[in-house]
Amino acid sequence: MNALLTDLYQLTMAAGYFEAGKCRDIASFELFVRRLPANRNFLVAAGLEQAAGYLTGLRFSGGEIAYLRGLPQFARAGADFFDYLARFRFTGDADAVPEGTPVFAGEPLLRIRAPLIEAQIPETYLLATIGFQTLIATKAARIVAAAGGRAVVEFGTRRAHSPEAGVLAGRAAYIGGCAGTSNVLAGYRYGIPVFGTAAHSWVQAFSSEAEAFERLQKLLGPSTIYLIDTYDTLEGARKAARLGPPLWGVRLDSGNLVVLSREVRRILDQSGLSGAKIMATGDLNEHKILELCAAGAPIDSFGVGTDLATSADAPNLGAVYKLVELEEAGARRYTAKFSADKSTVPGAKQVFRYQARDEIALASEARGRDAEPLLRPVLRGGQLVEPLPDAHAARRRAQDSLARLPKAMHSLFEAKDPYPVEYSAALLQLLAALRHNGSGGGG
Amino acid sequence: MNALLTDLYQLTMAAGYFEAGKCRDIASFELFVRRLPANRNFLVAAGLEQAAGYLTGLRFSGGEIAYLRGLPQFARAGADFFDYLARFRFTGDADAVPEGTPVFAGEPLLRIRAPLIEAQIPETYLLATIGFQTLIATKAARIVAAAGGRAVVEFGTRRAHSPEAGVLAGRAAYIGGCAGTSNVLAGYRYGIPVFGTAAHSWVQAFSSEAEAFERLQKLLGPSTIYLIDTYDTLEGARKAARLGPPLWGVRLDSGNLVVLSREVRRILDQSGLSGAKIMATGDLNEHKILELCAAGAPIDSFGVGTDLATSADAPNLGAVYKLVELEEAGARRYTAKFSADKSTVPGAKQVFRYQARDEIALASEARGRDAEPLLRPVLRGGQLVEPLPDAHAARRRAQDSLARLPKAMHSLFEAKDPYPVEYSAALLQLLAALRHNGSGGGG
Numbered sequence: 109m110n111a112l113l114t115d116l117y118q119l120t121m122a123a124g125y126f127e128a129g130k131c132r133d134i135a136s137f138e139l140f141v142r143r144l145p146a147n148r149n150f151l152v153a154a155g156l157e158q159a160a161g162y163l164t165g166l167r168f169s170g171g172e173i174a175y176l177r178g179l180p181q182f183a184r185a186g187a188d189f190f191d192y193l194a195r196f197r198f199t200g201d202a203d204a205v206p207e208g209t210p211v212f213a214g215e216p217l218l219r220i221r222a223p224l225i226e227a228q229i230p231e232t233y234l235l236a237t238i239g240f241q242t243l244i245a246t247k248a249a250r251i252v253a254a255a256g257g258r259a260v261v262e263f264g265t266r267r268a269h270s271p272e273a274g275v276l277a278g279r280a281a282y283i284g285g286c287a288g289t290s291n292v293l294a295g296y297r298y299g300i301p302v303f304g305t306a307a308h309s310w311v312q313a314f315s316s317e318a319e320a321f322e323r324l325q326k327l328l329g330p331s332t333i334y335l336i337d338t339y340d341t342l343e344g345a346r347k348a349a350r351l352g353p354p355l356w357g358v359r360l361d362s363g364n365l366v367v368l369s370r371e372v373r374r375i376l377d378q379s380g381l382s383g384a385k386i387m388a389t390g391d392l393n394e395h396k397i398l399e400l401c402a403a404g405a406p407i408d409s410f411g412v413g414t415d416l417a418t419s420a421d422a423p424n425l426g427a428v429y430k431l432v433e434l435e436e437a438g439a440r441r442y443t444a445k446f447s448a449d450k451s452t453v454p455g456a457k458q459v460f461r462y463q464a465r466d467e468i469a470l471a472s473e474a475r476g477r478d479a480e481p482l483l484r485p486v487l488r489g490g491q492l493v494e495p496l497p498d499a500h501a502a503r504r505r506a507q508d509s510l511a512r513l514p515k516a517m518h519s520l521f522e523a524k525d526p527y528p529v530e531y532s533a534a535l536l537q538l539l540a541a542l543r544h545n546g547s548g549g550g551g
Numbered sequence: 552m553n554a555l556l557t558d559l560y561q562l563t564m565a566a567g568y569f570e571a572g573k574c575r576d577i578a579s580f581e582l583f584v585r586r587l588p589a590n591r592n593f594l595v596a597a598g599l600e601q602a603a604g605y606l607t608g609l610r611f612s613g614g615e616i617a618y619l620r621g622l623p624q625f626a627r628a629g630a631d632f633f634d635y636l637a638r639f640r641f642t643g644d645a646d647a648v649p650e651g652t653p654v655f656a657g658e659p660l661l662r663i664r665a666p667l668i669e670a671q672i673p674e675t676y677l678l679a680t681i682g683f684q685t686l687i688a689t690k691a692a693r694i695v696a697a698a699g700g701r702a703v704v705e706f707g708t709r710r711a712h713s714p715e716a717g718v719l720a721g722r723a724a725y726i727g728g729c730a731g732t733s734n735v736l737a738g739y740r741y742g743i744p745v746f747g748t749a750a751h752s753w754v755q756a757f758s759s760e761a762e763a764f765e766r767l768q769k770l771l772g773p774s775t776i777y778l779i780d781t782y783d784t785l786e787g788a789r790k791a792a793r794l795g796p797p798l799w800g801v802r803l804d805s806g807n808l809v810v811l812s813r814e815v816r817r818i819l820d821q822s823g824l825s826g827a828k829i830m831a832t833g834d835l836n837e838h839k840i841l842e843l844c845a846a847g848a849p850i851d852s853f854g855v856g857t858d859l860a861t862s863a864d865a866p867n868l869g870a871v872y873k874l875v876e877l878e879e880a881g882a883r884r885y886t887a888k889f890s891a892d893k894s895t896v897p898g899a900k901q902v903f904r905y906q907a908r909d910e911i912a913l914a915s916e917a918r919g920r921d922a923e924p925l926l927r928p929v930l931r932g933g934q935l936v937e938p939l940p941d942a943h944a945a946r947r948r949a950q951d952s953l954a955r956l957p958k959a960m961h962s963l964f965e966a967k968d969p970y971p972v973e974y975s976a977a978l979l980q981l982l983a984a985l986r987h988n989g990s991g992g993g994g
Contacts, residue, residue, distance in 0.1 A: 114735055115734065117750060124766055124770045127769070145795045181747065224756060236711050239709070263558070265558060267871075269683045269720075270712055270719050273678055285709075290558040296615060304561075304563055304624065309874040314571075327566055327627055327628065418866045420867060424857050430752070
């Protein structure tokens, strides 16, 4: 499935490698980010579960192969190649950083070692699925940090880049620290907590706001959240207060949220509803939430949509997938690229995490117990080594490891000093040797 | 299918409407954009084919219903409601602006008239699918305009917000005027022309650049595009020139594209390859392309990835879906919202397009032959009225109608005067009456 969900050149290169007899060359590719997006001091890795599912399920259907055969770019490819595609499976190895792990520029999130064609075809899909979920998990971590312990719920499917992006945004936002999502399919597929309130159209659909509120309470009981700004926010709060328990709380979606949340809080408290919560929504992001919290607005939770589901301030990650080693007929060749702004570092790598620094080393290097190897075996011979941690485990991992990062990393702006990441001596030596030989090649 | 791909509140509201006996109320919702994104003077409507496919295929599976029953928010919903979901079909009407049509702020792209619950549940999916594709088709139109007749190919799947977003971005970019996409699945599913070259890893995988080029030419023949910047761009151009025909041309992916394209052009011409084309790629967008064209760089086509597939300068559209009419037991009620920044206009609407202006009127109004009604019947009673125009027809429509827009609308910046769009007298009268009664309600 999904074998055509790639760039055409991956498939023409596959045909070319096949014709050139390079089917048995073994390639190692690494997926990483050269520079962190603006105002980010770390990324939260996410998307591995979908990446692994893609690799293990990668197949070309008969219809897909027939389509390829009809393209002008495949007019000179032999019948053997299409037979090869019909039998195609990903039989390689994958090592990856577990979802929920903070990573930094230059650190591989995923390493693929496989026959050249099998390693090349997945590039596009792997970048899109890991790149997008990492982007959103990272954005969520910023927003959750700004909320300072108040719950944040992801509400952005309607503004996501396609409905399916909305499902994955819900998953990634949860990994990044959100309490849950409004996306029901993310709940159904991944077991993520789902939340919701009611829309303005609910209030409009009844002849009075009071009737709309009564109906909602009857249905939702202790889960009831009244949206109180349809007509007049304070009047809406009074109506909610008059209905009394059971309720979870109220939602504010417009106006001056600092002023309104204080007045609504007073109305609820005066009616003995000090347990009722206030949720705020409406084009929020980490900066607005920080301002609300700094102003002491009595808001208990935030719903964040557009800015979270599209990572609006930095809507792409610039992840790349680069060839770092090639084994041809038993001979290993390291590859790198030395151009100023697009350089790559050769060799299959491991990232070792120490107390307060990372080391990028060759995968063949070993370290002591104080060093946690971040990349772990995921696939061997195309098979899952063990079930992957689910979104819940990934979220816990993110929570734990983000708490251990230096405080300066949690700034919403670029920290004066980046997190310390250094290359191992062996890796630097390999790089120097390759640079000396001038044999690194492109990337 | 995909019935859970929505916000939870759509389904809790559905349960609430069901319990309140509002199953037979008929609602009209409209999907529109309140304000155009920054620096846009128009939008190119796209995504209708996927929206219609969603509506006609909308079903709840047994597993999905069982999941909903287990959620705390449905603990008080009756068994009748879940039986209703099991039988659920979209049985309503849809009217929409054909894909490829330029639209402006306030103009409905889609109008749904259906039993309240059936109209409410699809909100999230419709917004995400039409919003995203319209966003990308619009971005593509900007880039294509900047390229001034040179071909633009969409190359952005790897940076799209999930792999599926990449497929839809390829489709939408084609509608917006791109010559095609690198996304093979977009070609397979929608018949869109697919293009590709080769990656730097292709050059690296062979022992020399010359061998890599020979292999590529052998495979691709007249479709061959050499990527010539892996080691040294001019040396790469000379190697390509030495190989001679057949080839399509060369691709530049880095460096000073103005200088390099001139020198590469000279090398090709001196080798008698004046028919060979030059393609430029590498973090391009409409502004960089405009600069290259203004500088007279001899570039024949552009490949645009990240900025196009994520509409990076304006990564969301802010589309909304608002209740405009409600028919309860035969009585029609118009709904609107009067708040300063989130106002809506009541009543089911039609957009009439005249020579150089638009009029937003009530759907019940009629106009003469000089007025083209933009919203056309798509679904009646849940069934397609006729097959929808495909992406090719949508692209032609965009091309023709964009060419008819005033030149000022094609600026990459906000035009001094927006395109003239006015409300009909009848619509203004209805709005005034509703405002007078104060009965508009929320939105």
